[in-house]
Amino acid sequence: MIMTSEPLLSIRDLHVSIPRRKGKVTPLNGVNLDVYAGQTLGIVGESGSGKTMTALAVMGLLPGNGFVESGDIYFDGTNLVKAKPADVRRLRGTEMGMIFQDPMTSLNPTMTIGAQIGESLLVHKGYSKKDAKMAAIDIMRRVGMPRAEKIADDYPHQLSGGMRQRAMIAMALVCHPKLLIADEPTTALDVTTQMQILDLLDELKEEFGSAVILVTHDLAVVSGRADTVAVMYAGQVMEQAPSKEFFASPDHQYTRALLAALPERATHSNVRLYSIPGNPPSLTEPIVGCPFAPRCAFATDQCRTQTPTLVGESHKVACFHPGGEMLQVENFTQDVVSTADQPVILEVENVSKNFEAKGGGIFRRTVGTVSAVKEVSFEVKRGETFGLVGESGCGKSTLGRIIAGLDDASGGEIVINGTNLASLTGNDRIKFHRTVQMMFQDSAAAMDPRMRVDEIISEPLAIQKMGNRRERAERTEELVEKIGLPENALERYPHEFSGGQLQRIGLARSLALSPDVIVCDEPVSALDVSVQAQVLNQMRDLQNQYGLSYLFISHDLAVVRYMSDRIGVMYLGTLVETGDADDVTERSLHPYTRGLIDAVPRIDERELGRERFKIEGELPSAINPPSGCRFRTRCPFAQQICAEQVPVLEEKGTVGSNGHAHKVACHFPLIEK
Template identity: 55%
Template sequence: MIESTEPTVRHSSAAGDTTGAQPLLELRDLDTDIALRRGTVHALDGVDLELMPGETLGVVGESGSGKTMTALSIMGLLPPGGRVSGGQILFEGRDLRSLPADEVRRIRGVRMGMVFQDPLTSLNPTMRIGVQVAEPLRVHERVGKAEARERAIEILRRVGMPRPDRIVDNYPHELSGGMRQRVAIAMALVCSPRLLIADEPTTALDVTTQRQILELIDDLREEFRMAVILVTHDLGVIAGRADRVAVMYAGRVVETAATEKLLHSPRHRYTQALMEALPESAIRDSGEHARLYSIPGLPPDLSRPLTGCRFAPRCRYATDECRSTEVTLSAGEHQHACLHPVPVASAVPVPLPTPVRAEPVPEPAGTAARKGEPVAGPAEPAAGPAESVAPAGEPVTTPVLSVRALVKDYAAHGRGLLRRTAGQVSAVAGVSFEVGPGETFGLVGESGCGKSTVGRLAVGLERPTSGQIMLDGTDIASLTGRERRRMHRQVQLMFQDSYAAMNPRMRVDAILAEPLEIQKVGDGAARRARIATLLDQVGLSRRVLERYPHEFSGGQLQRIGLARSLALQPRLIVGDEPVSALDVSIQAQVLNLMKDLQRELGLAYVFISHDLSVVDYMADRIGVMYLGKLVEVGPARDVVRAARHPYTQALIDAVPSITPNTPAVRDGVTIHGELPSALNPPTGCRFRTRCPLAQEICGTEPPLAGDGHQVACHFPLRAVSTAATADTGAVR
């Protein structure tokens, strides 16, 4: 064993001075095993963690690193076959492993609370919200039914739930994702715990809802004077929110330090690799993004004996000593378990500048603008699809995809046996954009804005209510039968959840051959040759062909999904949140692969996402959607660094960043409240009900106007010149 001898210094929590205070929670040499048919997985191996009262500890790492298993071990909620096989779990000075089961259940029900990653699966679909929130009070505190209901309403009000007296009578499926997560937080807090464990509480949420939930947890920590363990795979989520960070890999803590120190000076090579895999860490060179760093290989199999540093097989800097010598955490304030740590002098990643805050356009000098009247500006062209312009003597490039005045309405049915039509849901309302050959058009916005509907319309899975979808000059909305099936050779969809999109009873060879068989492309030998080419293109071995979808990791499944999308050699691929469910390291692999294939095959992409940092890395142009309408369209560099619409700026400010506490985050555009119903959208600018700049004139609809960079706003934000932001790098 090798161990450094730096002096140990305890970090003081940002929530208050903890000098001399006793830890609220201590994990000492914690071991957790999961018994499976093929053997025993040693999920945790000697984990040591400490949490002070009022402190927030961020626990980060890839899937399988042990972060969720640590949380479940503390709560006693291990899966079947799981058990804590060694060490201590000290809570308020008492070892939970040595206490009677009834007492442990009461401690974990009253003194601890946990928020799970997917609130829909953690809520009972057959029980009303009020009953579920009040259940801990009824079980652990023996509170009467009426009192429990009142306390449930009160805690729902304190977590920011609108109309809590009505929400208590709803079922989980009747709420949005953000509202369900607030319910899950209310359930965890209803007994006023001293410790809250949040396990990936924002992974499935868009960036604005994610920011609201994280700010809510911050506020509740101060109000309830509780400690928080924030489990996540996203380093940006814990920046500015956690006091300390513990980085886990293969069941062990490999680095721990104060958050700001770790993010600015990572020491362990695994932490460094995680940060380099973030899209925001990519470097721009003459307007082009640098390739994201991708951690090679996969985490080790924890059911087998391991020697040396567990990260060594995937580490660029590993030596023979790393592979044979087991390293423990060093002492001191910044602890790491690495024989060849990142040098302190070069530990800071790519310098990230302070973003320029966008502001409303000031009133022109000498102009006495009336209140509620938009400031006059230069004349701009009317709304409409952008025209292809080429220098004299060069041919005009025909767009691969041209969407013109696209509208999609759905009939909303009432309840009851007759299910009469109750109105029209305006999912897409007059959307126009173009995608050129080899171009990536990013489509961003909150959940419910209509971007996925546009994607389904673009690939012909649904028919528009009106408007045109021109694919290589052919309106696919007018195609029927055989013509429509042949059209699918030119455009394919890449799904968010590749596993759900595959038949679990089909092997990979059948999954990849299916589109070729449906389109009657080639004979058996030609199809096998095409499948072999596809596997080479996406970096998979021929051995995967005999396996089933459940035998693959998320990144491998997404590669298979991409291979299937490429089978018919399409010109356009629509990616609907293709990397949103992946760890940052796997995400980097998939994004790099998509860019490589685009250069090699000349593919055009429509890349749909709620994460502007990812879209900024991938896209040439970006369209921002809100409640069925495009509110801003322009070059990716301009949209991200010089946003003109308040909604776009709010999305940018909400993106989690490893550069915390920037002025834009503190003072930028913040939106509040839930997305309005598409059944009865606001008149005029649909964003006006949540816009901090809205005035009376916003009740009339602004046109999408501008030269290259278009915006639909009566009060656009100040345009920051591209030259002034030329060296700003990726979005914070």
């Protein structure tokens, strides 16, 4: 990294305020940061810590009536706080670019991708429409967009999540900016697409010599990619250091708490994830002392009465008691019981799901069949967690909805506790939901915003006509206590809760009927690492208490490994590998599984320099999947037999601790045991 003597971007004692009807919110309270040309600065922290607000302040895009109360932002010699709005707009269009967290809501649905990417060239560079489109296609190719000429004429809804994110990157880079801000650019993406996007940012930084600010709540994302890491909390920078030094010896207790909460740090199933107690402070009132003191295990009276300042040379920390002993995690209060001798509660046998693909035009004719799930088989025992992983579009959620009885299978059988779902109709089908429930990825969208929490949790009991009103109220109060929310939560509405609290309310609702199986569809994917730890610990506690079986669907392999007894890997609707969690993650047999594992960001220094197996290319269309092995078009080991014969899921490894064989559907497995 070449670093000039003067920073490209310098933020000095920045305070931002947002007036409200009563008082004001202070999302930034004395932020100091420097970014040099050719450098990547990683900014991490929980939701509400001020990461995104810092980025928006730099771009001059503060929300509503927000304003810079004091402080300065110097960009390439220009003070953006005191500059004229027109000058800031010019710099924002040409010298600074930003990749927003959700490209679907940031892209204009009425404009083609090419027009949106080329728009800044029209406005700021005086390009003609033809030249702007050609430049847009060129930058699309450079960010790895397949079929750039065609996609330039497509609309955002026609692109996958990864391709929309590439379009956002192209839009930010089309004017070759000196500063690129990426706000949570990979949060909603699966691990392979995430790695492609992060690799792309690294390559483009080298090509254009840009400075990059990478905003994320995932510490592993910035490890090995950022030159410098800054941790924010309550609108302040709590720690800042060169990346290697930061991860080797974090000093602030908040940083240490974030690292302790990572699932990859808990390698044993009887170890709890560290959960940071309490909640971040309200930013509507002045904070006395260290903002992290109420949640810190090492806080003293000094921390509660005096405000620490960010001090140090290359490694800066705002803490009166930096360093010290690392935080320790505790064992579960209950012993983790082996499921080897437990009865099978869920049987999935040759389940398939096909959808009709409709063409455009007035009459919407059928143009093909989408093979979303094809002949998937596995079983889950009582008290066991079966993790299901794979890229977006592999059929995980579709299979979960079929098992939960929300969609019908096109073929095969699903048997839960001895009952075949396909044989049920009418009231029997409704009663089936007493046996299996579902936790949805977006709890807020899954709840009626007009219903109170007590109504949301008790609704399944009312639908199933279980108990009278008093008994249902007692059951609801019991569940709210179990998930750790105050009793007054029952009278409140969904919008009054944080994401983690909503996910716990969703868990309580799924437990209301005392089901045998809960299908968990990406239940913690959108949560901060600290809140994620709280929810996962809660799920483990309740599983031990009630003997629940989970089908845990996620693209986060660290979370799946921590939660699961066994793991199944799906690719384009088929199950390609199954086995005990440790076997699948440490001794993977299928090239696709190895690619997923190697795509996971890691903090472990030993892993950072290791050569990884990369999955190249896009996921093929499920309307016309490849013949033979569906993964062969992206597999470096594919041969003629892979195109001619469908590989069978068969035992190729050892039998795991729970009595399950390690199986793989591959003609050329990576390891023959």
